[in-house]
Amino acid sequence: MLNSKFILATIFSLCTLATQSHAINVNSNFAVGGPDIAVGEQVTIRYTTENFPEFMGADLFFSFDDTVLSFDSAAFGDFFLTSVSDPPAIGPLAVPSSSSPGVVTKMVMFSRFFSGNVSGDVFLFDLNFTGVGAGTSAILMSESPTAPFATMAGPLSETVTFSQPSVTVSAAPGVIPLPASAVMLLGALAATAATRRTAREKTAA
Secondary structure: OHHHHHHHHHHHHHHHHHHOOOEEEEEEEEEEOOOEEEOOOEEEEEEEEEOEEEEOEEEEEEEEEOOOEEEEEEEEOOOOEEEEEOOOOOOOOOOOOOOOOOEEEEEEEEEOOOOOOEEEOOEEEEEEEEEOOOEEEEOEEEEOOOOOOEEOOEEOOOEEEEOOOEEEEEOOOOOOOOOHHHHHHHHHHHHHHHHHHHHHHHHHO
């Protein structure tokens, strides 16, 4: 009797685990530049899926500090309909304003509506930024509540997790002044050259 109860409990646990949703990942890496750049330098962050089930597309939000980074453009992977825009001010896609000064949010949309689903390890898109001010900015990604990762049949049941990279921007390097000893040496060389030139002029006369 005890063995049969144990077997039933094991089968129930396995069935529960099989039906529960599991986390799937959207990863990011630095395709151009790195986590540390200077003002005026560019950085490209590439987003890819890992072991993704079939999906057709999604609407995602990404936010960053525009006192540190300026968003330049996006390059998309194997998707038919793509765009980046500011989220609407009202409606279900509206994003609450951030309490952190300088933080802005944009919406990236991509779809394979006419091309079918993709799965596995997929290149989603690149986000290109330029450093505009000293500081550190996280680039935070999240799904739209009204258009998450989905197939033609509807949203995925799995939980999607995003890696959240950060970029640190340092002030542009200025002109490094010469040390006092170097200035004195240059002055001595100039004086020596002038003395020799004067001596040659006297000899020629």
